[in-house]
Amino acid sequence: MASLATHLSAFLFFVPIGVRRLLCSSSLYLKNPSFFKSKPWYFSSPKWKNLDLYILSIALPIASFTQIFIFLSISGHPTYRFSFFQQSAALFLFWILIIFFVLHESLDHFLFNESFVFIYAAIAFLVEYSVIGVGITGLGTAVYGLLAQLTLVCAASCLVLSVKPTAFFAEFVLSIALVFKGTWFFQAGLCLYTDAFALKGCNKMLLLPGSPNADVHCELEEDGMRGMALVNLLFAVHAIGIVIASFVLFGLLSSYSSLRFGEASGPLLAQLESESTLMHSSQELEIE
Template identity: 25%
Template sequence: MPKNHLSQLHINTTLMGTLVGHLVPGSALALLGLWHIINTVRAYHLKGPNHFRSRFWHPFMSPSSKLAYMELFLIVSFSIFSIVMQVLDYPLFSFAFKLNNYEHATMFLHLAIYAGFTLITEMVQKTDIWFEVSGILAASVFGQELFLLHYHSADHVGLEGYYHWLMQLIVFVSLLSALSTTIFPSSFPSSLVLSISVVFQGLWFINMGFLLWVPELVPKGCTIRLGHGGDSDMHGAVMCGTHEADFRARALANLQFSWILGGILIFVGFVCSFYPKKGYPSGSVDRV
């Protein structure tokens, strides 16, 4: 087989693996966040401002159903699966120690710790006494994600680095809203912002997968550079040929950031408007 054909095959495999590596976790996060938005708004509508209490997970069906803990089961299973894929260096399936892969696996490890601990306590205790502890564990997931993104061993530079910097802004909001929800469990805004930020993380991750790893979607004047070698190399990076091209690509990233957030807020508005206005028991505070 010709050398150039082998090189092209390596590039296609790398692109496919990296794109899938963004689409799968991004889709999972987006769906999880949408699930939380719908359930948070629904709970606030049913219970009213005086009786609303935030949740870090929502029963799939009635609390007495065997499927009630489906969300936590899925998070634990997905986290373990993702850890295995990172350790095995998908799509190569080898045990080569790569810092970049183990950093990603560590993010999923903290997610598994949160979901696993919450699942066990909910099944055994069935009490709200562990709400604050689960909240701290949820906040630690975002805290570790932010830490590992900021001090990533992969050399994210140029446009790719800018996309990752914008991702850190979203994760920071998730961290703050998780802490706020833990401290103020009756705060509907904190709970809603947390759910919105999770959707935003997922959609932004998907957006990065397409815009940074699909050659046809790379901004004009920029090209994908693939790294070969050890952990010090970039998995892939979008390099812009001129300052004008780089400035234009970053401006497009800013627009994508705002458009995605706008789309999420439109969805939240539709969900809120789906529930008609209702009267609450005496003592409830009317809120505009």
């Protein structure tokens, strides 16, 4: 969390995944609500359409190793150094999650239990929650506190989907929460780490002299209070905009089937129909 570039990277990581999940899950649900079942990753055919997944499988370990390198090379307070190690550990957990997705087709169904993957994702989000805001004080705490709440929403949604993968509401909440996390990461980077978009009367985030913590210095107490109010207002604007955009997108997909993600009518739908048929058949045999 040390620069605008880091926050931009998080924006590029979370937003595309959230939008993809929203498109795929909504398309699948609208195709046939009775066959809906959330998937850890919505694969496309041919395989080159999953390019974003393979990019993440390369980018995440690089980011993790970069954090470790900074952790080993930086001089300063041990607590500050430890925060880099925590961040690299969180990135590593998400990389393992991406590896699960990449190996989806080659792993045995028992090994690639989808409930386990959702539980693992929830754990990864909880680890990320423990990292967010480490070494930040003052106004930055409020910004990262709101980000931590979004992370808890993602973890809770994953836990619900691990128990009930047919819960479309949990899938919808997870999708918009991922998009929200990405946009708020970028907003935090602009407000806390740039001079051009810094909160009025406050400077960008800087390390406190002789301390492992960083803070946003505001000239007057009123500037800090105004900055806090502006942070809450920006968060509300982000929330309203993303929720409205999500419902508009869902409405467009509902009205125009041509806009739906192709996977919803392809192999994924066929797989879910097959699973549903087998489930109904087994239930009928049990009744007989």
